[in-house]
Amino acid sequence: MKIQRIQELTDASIVCGSEKRENDVQCAFASDLMSDVLTLDCGNVLLVTGLCNLQTIRTAEMAEVSYILFVRGKKVTSDMLELAHENNMVLMETDHSMYHTVGELYSAGLLPIY
Amino acid sequence: MLFKFELEGGNFSKVGYASSQIKKVLKQLAIDPRIIKRVVVALYEAEVNVVAHAWRGTVVAKLDADKISLELKDEGPGIPDIPLAMSEGYSTASEAVREMGFGAGMGLPNMKKNVDELTIESQVDVGTTVRMVTWFNKKGA
Ligand SMILES: Nc1ncnc2c1ncn2[C@@H]1O[C@H](COP(=O)(O)OP(=O)(O)OP(=O)(O)O)[C@@H](O)[C@H]1O
Ligand SMILES: [Mg+2]
Numbered sequence: 467m468k469i470q471r472i473q474e475l476t477d478a479s480i481v482c483g484s485e486k487r488e489n490d491v492q493c494a495f496a497s498d499l500m501s502d503v504l505t506l507d508c509g510n511v512l513l514v515t516g517l518c519n520l521q522t523i524r525t526a527e528m529a530e531v532s533y534i535l536f537v538r539g540k541k542v543t544s545d546m547l548e549l550a551h552e553n554n555m556v557l558m559e560t561d562h563s564m565y566h567t568v569g570e571l572y573s574a575g576l577l578p579i580y
Numbered sequence: 581m582l583f584k585f586e587l588e589g590g591n592f593s594k595v596g597y598a599s600s601q602i603k604k605v606l607k608q609l610a611i612d613p614r615i616i617k618r619v620v621v622a623l624y625e626a627e628v629n630v631v632a633h634a635w636r637g638t639v640v641a642k643l644d645a646d647k648i649s650l651e652l653k654d655e656g657p658g659i660p661d662i663p664l665a666m667s668e669g670y671s672t673a674s675e676a677v678r679e680m681g682f683g684a685g686m687g688l689p690n691m692k693k694n695v696d697e698l699t700i701e702s703q704v705d706v707g708t709t710v711r712m713v714t715w716f717n718k719k720g721a
Contacts, residue, residue, distance in 0.1 A: 505686060
């Protein structure tokens with residue numbers, strides 16, 4: 467599924483990497499637990515999370531996750547943006563809840579990892 | 581090549597710096613990306629453990645032609661029961677650590693899964709030393 471389509475489905479805004487809106491994401495994973503994210507064994511994945519701090523970006527860097535969608539109106543800070551930019555990531559923000567967001571994406575056919 | 585980094589207990593802003601630097605070096609050396617991911621995930625988990633559970637520590641990464649050896653040595657409360665700490669889901673992480681998205685008790689098992697050799701030495705109220713070795717010629721376990 468294209469980033470652009472994910473953005474539309476979840477009423478999100480792209481706050482980093484908007485030039486990659488045509489990129490395709492294979493599957494998605496939702497968690498607020500960075501410990502979980504670090505056990506993922508899959509590239510090209512979208513992380514949907516309510517945990518919005520520098521560690522989210524660091525964790526994504528190590529886990530090779532390039533696409534992150536922050537839910538519940540969480541706002542990305544400037545140091546997060548900087549690190550995300552350095553690592554060529556796409557960051558999106560939506561005001562919707564985690565439940566609403568993953569529901570929209572799942573029913574539109576974005577596959578879960580597991 | 582030898583790399584050294586410092587870690588400070590409770591200071592989450594620095595955690596991941598060592599992993600990030602090592603990742604860049606391994607990439608430059610054109611190591612298999614799957615091996616790079618396994619090494620940096622394990623190193624990052626170990627860095628987070630020092631910051632989350634100990635008072636201060638150092639990361640030493642030694643790079644040889646055929647392997648990378650990582651040593652994380654900390655001053656801290658130590659681990660009284662290492663097999664228990666190694667079991668999935670066991671965690672003594674504080675509320676503050678949980679708020680950072682950690683403390684699921686998955687770190688040590690995940691480190692074990694991602695490296696070729698893991699050894700832990702610990703003395704209660706003194707500190708913990710974690711050593712990890714990964715060979716570059718071995719393809720994913
Ligand atoms: N360097 C350390 N010093 C003291 N105790 C430690 C250290 N590393 C691990 N521990 C102990 O071992 C437990 C398990 O560690 P592990 O990394 O598996 O989980 P966690 O750090 O609690 O959570 P997670 O890694 O999933 O975020 C910790 O909760 C802590 O009690
Ligand atoms: Mg841990």
